[in-house]
Amino acid sequence: MKNELEPKFEKVIIIDDNPIERYCFSRIVLNNNFGKKVIEFSLASEAISYLENQKNTNQMPQIIFIDLYMPHFSGFEFLEAYDKLPLTVKNNSKVFIISNTIDDVDIARVCRDQNVVSFQQKPITKKFLDRIIPEKIYLIDNKCNTKM
Numbered sequence: 001m002k003n004e005l006e007p008k009f010e011k012v013i014i015i016d017d018n019p020i021e022r023y024c025f026s027r028i029v030l031n032n033n034f035g036k037k038v039i040e041f042s043l044a045s046e047a048i049s050y051l052e053n054q055k056n057t058n059q060m061p062q063i064i065f066i067d068l069y070m071p072h073f074s075g076f077e078f079l080e081a082y083d084k085l086p087l088t089v090k091n092n093s094k095v096f097i098i099s100n101t102i103d104d105v106d107i108a109r110v111c112r113d114q115n116v117v118s119f120q121q122k123p124i125t126k127k128f129l130d131r132i133i134p135e136k137i138y139l140i141d142n143k144c145n146t147k148m
Contacts, residue, residue, distance in 0.1 A: 044078035068099040
């Protein structure tokens with residue numbers, strides 16, 4: 001069993017175009033020992049470039065949180081690009097969609113994506129982070145019917 005004082009994950013990526021939401025989410029991740037290090041991106045395309053350049057699995061993030069609606073490169077476009085990444089990336093980094101959307105069509109669309117572990121409406125809370133289990137990276141009580 002993991003020590004409660006140690007973060008659940010070494011590295012977490014947060015992708016959101018809203019700097020205030022990114023900052024608050026980052027604080028929640030760090031202050032609740034969810035992630036040891038948080039890497040923030042305002043552009044999803046930059047996050048894809050970052051992931052493409054990760055050669056060592058020890059340097060890859062275990063968790064990626066991404067907003068759906070962003071200018072220039074949406075969460076949907078991120079998922080399309082993410083799907084083309086090597087299996088070494090996809091096997092080590094799990095994607096969680098974080099959004100304000102209440103659109104059932106969009107929620108169903110992301111939940112059908114094989115690379116999405118879960119969809120969660122904002123705001124993110126400690127309770128949500130506590131439901132993410134590190135050993136297999138799945139979510140208890142998942143809206144998307146937990147898949148890996």
